[in-house]
Amino acid sequence: MDTSLILQNLLTPPVLFFFLGVLAVLLGSDLEIPAPLPKLFSLYLLLAIGFKGGLELQHSGVGGPVLLTITAAVLMSLLVPVYSFALLRWKLDGFNAAAIAATYGSISAVTFITAESFLDTLGLHHDGFMVAALALMESPAIIVGLLLVKLAAPSGAEAGQGMRWGAVLKEALLNGSVFLLVGSLLVGVLTAANNPLGAEKMLPFTDKLFYGALSFFLLDMGIVAAQRLRDLRQAGAFLIGFSLGMPLFNAVLGSLIARGLGLEAGNALLFVVLCASASYIAVPAAMRMTVPEANPSFYISTALGLTFPFNIVVGIPLYMALVNRLLP
Numbered sequence: 001m002d003t004s005l006i007l008q009n010l011l012t013p014p015v016l017f018f019f020l021g022v023l024a025v026l027l028g029s030d031l032e033i034p035a036p037l038p039k040l041f042s043l044y045l046l047l048a049i050g051f052k053g054g055l056e057l058q059h060s061g062v063g064g065p066v067l068l069t070i071t072a073a074v075l076m077s078l079l080v081p082v083y084s085f086a087l088l089r090w091k092l093d094g095f096n097a098a099a100i101a102a103t104y105g106s107i108s109a110v111t112f113i114t115a116e117s118f119l120d121t122l123g124l125h126h127d128g129f130m131v132a133a134l135a136l137m138e139s140p141a142i143i144v145g146l147l148l149v150k151l152a153a154p155s156g157a158e159a160g161q162g163m164r165w166g167a168v169l170k171e172a173l174l175n176g177s178v179f180l181l182v183g184s185l186l187v188g189v190l191t192a193a194n195n196p197l198g199a200e201k202m203l204p205f206t207d208k209l210f211y212g213a214l215s216f217f218l219l220d221m222g223i224v225a226a227q228r229l230r231d232l233r234q235a236g237a238f239l240i241g242f243s244l245g246m247p248l249f250n251a252v253l254g255s256l257i258a259r260g261l262g263l264e265a266g267n268a269l270l271f272v273v274l275c276a277s278a279s280y281i282a283v284p285a286a287m288r289m290t291v292p293e294a295n296p297s298f299y300i301s302t303a304l305g306l307t308f309p310f311n312i313v314v315g316i317p318l319y320m321a322l323v324n325r326l327l328p
Contacts, residue, residue, distance in 0.1 A: 005317035009118055015312060017215045021222020022309075033220040041217040042281075043180060045113055048206040048213075049131055050181045054188015055199055056128025065261065066129045069271065072257055073133035076275050077140040080250060081105030085148050087246075091238045092298075095149060099287040099294035100239070102145020103303050104246055106279035107137045109177060110221065113214060114312045115273040118320070119266045126266030128188075130274075135181040137274055142286045149291050175282050218312070225309050231301035243302035244310055247276040251319050255326045265323055272319045277311055280304040 009015060024031040081101040088097035112134050119126050191199045232240060254275030258268035280303040287294055 005320055006314060008121065009317045010313065012117065012121060013211070014114060014117060014215045014218045018218040018222040018225075018309070018312065021219045021224075022226040023222075025223055025226035032223065033216075038217065038220040041213050041220075042110075042177075044213050045210070045217060046109060046177055046180045047184045048210050049109070049113055049116070050135070050184025051188040051191075051202060051206050053128035053131025054185040054190075055192045056188075057132065057185065058189045058192035059128075066127075066132075069129065069261055069263065069267070070133045070136060072261060073137050073271065073274055074140055076250075076254065076257070077105050077107070077137040078144055079105075080275070081141050081144040081148065084246060088242065093293075094151075095291055095293040096295055096298050098145050098148035099291050100242075100299045100302065101148060102141050102287065103280075103283045103299045104250075104278045104307075105141030105144060106283045107134060107141075107274050108277035108279060108303075108308060108311070109134060109181070110214075110217065111277040111308065111311045111316075112270065112273055114218070115270055115316050117211065117214060118316050119269060122320075124266040124269075125264065126270055130267055130270040131181070131185055133271070133274060135178060135185060138175075138178050138279065138282050141279070142283055145283070145287070146290060175285070177282050221308070225304055228301045228305035231297040232305050234295075234297045235301055239298060239302050240306065243278075243306040247278070247307055247311060247315060251276040251315070251322060255319070255322050258323065259326050259328070263327075265320075265327060268323045268327060269316070269320050272323060273311070273316065276315060276319065278303040278307045280308060 021031075023029075081098075081104070084104050085097050085101035088100055092100070112130075116126065188199075191202070235243075251272050254272040255268065257275075258271045261271075263271060280300060284296065284300050284303070287299060288296055
């Protein structure tokens with residue numbers, strides 16, 4: 001692999017601010033981001049990426065290749081939890097295995113956004129329809145994870161009988177991040193089609209401020225990720241290996257699918273990143289509500305403490321090298 005890709009990724013301001021957050025925790029600094037601000041920046045990033053994706057989607061149109069790519073992305077979000085669950089059952093009970101499997105079947109919007117910034121740094125084109133794939137990959141993994149809980153629960157167990165499917169489906173389909181991302185995408189499509197001047201007026205907000213907001217958000221994520229490292233002792237060697245090995249396996253599988261779909265390098269990287277990332281916000285929230293038997297230290301610390309930092313620091317340039325090697 002070209003080590004210059006890793007170096008180029010490491011020396012971008014958002015990733016450097018992530019390390020700054022990690023360093024603050026390791027050195028015992030009292031640096032912290034007041035609670036409302038990380039949520040605000042998270043919502044801003046979702047709004048901006050959804051709106052820009054909608055503009056690009058309107059310009060590029062929704063053709064056969066677009067639908068095939070989105071369908072493949074959704075199928076991966078259904079498939080990954082199933083084989084992850086089968087692997088995790090070797091060492092864990094059904095509740096924990098299902099919760100972790102759902103976490104790794106879903107996606108990390110911030111990892112996706114970081115990958116987009118990486119592509120912009122390299123000057124590689126990527127299309128707005130990949131945001132649609134991002135928006136549609138979160139909910140299926142939650143639903144599959146909860147179906148796996150029902151299958152794994154002992155006959156007559158309270159968890160299997162008492163699961164509130166109305167609340168589950170609401171959390172899966174209408175949680176804030178999915179709703180804002182899909183809604184912003186649709187607003188972008190409608191604006192590009194009917195009000196080009198309105199789209200131009202939005203650019204200073206959705207484009208010029210984006211890089212700084214991402215840097216600020218990753219500073220907070222560095223602090224949170226470093227705090228979660230303490231919980232990894234409870235996870236154990238098997239889960240630590242899983243949290244690093246599963247993204248790599250999913251990246252290879254995603255690269256092969258991207259090649260079969262004939263995606264360009266930029267879109268292929270985003271597809272691979274979607275396959276290789278793990279949710280640390282939406283899925284953990286759903287699991288804590290519906291599967292209290294699962295240990296949050298397992299599925300949160302692995303996704304946030306290891307998989308997320310691995311992907312944004314080493315994974316993205318590694319996956320780019322993989323894409324360059326496999327694509328014709």
